[in-house]
Amino acid sequence: MAATRIWIAASHDAVHRNGGWAFVRADAEPVGRAGGDRRTTRARMALAGFLSVLKDVPAGAPLAVVAARPDALVLHALLKPPADPPTDDLDLRAALTKALDGRAWTLAVGDPAAPTPTAFVSAWADTASEKAKMGGAFEHPIPKPNLAKAKGL
Helix, strand or coil: CCCEEEEEEEEEECCCCEEEEEEEEECCCCEEEEEEECCCCHHHHHHHHHHHHHCCCCCCCCEEEEECHHHHHHHHHHHCCCCCCCCCCHHHHHHHHHHHCCCCEEEEECCCCCCCHHHHHHHHHHHHHHHHHHHCCEEEECCHHHHCCCCCC
């Protein structure tokens, strides 16, 4: 079974403490969602975005995840737990550990500056962060016409 390809990015405004996340999943037809929240951290947004990705991925399907470097560092602790595990966002980490249990997945660092799906989701994460600053927590699908413009899917 071929791995499901996923690109994910998070964004955070340290001054206003709002953040956003976005992902694109390359299925038969690309799927994407974006979300955000107030009074949060970038790490929490990366974890929340990854949990959102896994909501409707078939159980046991292998994953190939690509994330911008700061987000990949957060997600890496799920792939290879360190001897001294992180103590923040334990609710999301526990949910992700359960969702990833027995699932094969890889993690790679993407270039958000190149015309790639990583750049696409990074831009959507920035937009989601701004939307969360004004309206609070949300999660919405990325419109299909916008997904069609993502290069490299």
